[in-house]
Amino acid sequence: MTLKSLTYTSLARLDLAAADLEAIHRTAQGINALEGITGLLVFNGTHFLQIIEGAPQAIDELVGRLRRDSRHSGFEVRDDRLVEERSFATWSMELVRVSGSYFEARDTVTERLPPTVQREVRERVIRMTEAISGTVSL
Ligand SMILES: Cc1cc2nc3c(=O)[nH]c(=O)nc-3n(C[C@H](O)[C@H](O)[C@H](O)COP(=O)(O)O)c2cc1C
Structure with a gap:
């Protein structure tokens, strides 16, 4: 079956609290398990980086909810x-909290990625982690 894989970055609301992050994670895991969506959510204290994968329609609908x-x-x-x-495949939504500093963030994310992940995906995650770390302009 052909699946859609979408990667985005965003800026967390300024007053986002730890409880909000937990709520986002819990909701994401619950809905994604029902919708057949899997992926990775990286949070560095200010920005999100997320990869979502699943049936194209399910991904498009999730993107609509995320935009709102x-x-x-x-x-x-x-x-x-x-x-x-x-x-x-085994992550309904894995949350990886990383440091705001790019080098630390890169190491944390790299350690957490499944060893089987394709090189292209690994490189994209590292590139996007750099993008949200502010070492390159967004
Ligand atoms: C950074 C971030 C990541 C999110 N990831 C997901 C996700 O993977 N799956 C999901 O269903 N909702 C996710 N949500 C929540 C959705 O935006 C939305 O609130 C949720 O799907 C429920 O939809 P509703 O608000 O229209 O009821 C995320 C929200 C944020 C801010």
């Missing part, structure tokens, strides 16, 4: 492609 969600802004699609296989 006031807990973040500046929603920007960074990559949008059709894939044959999932990169995060």
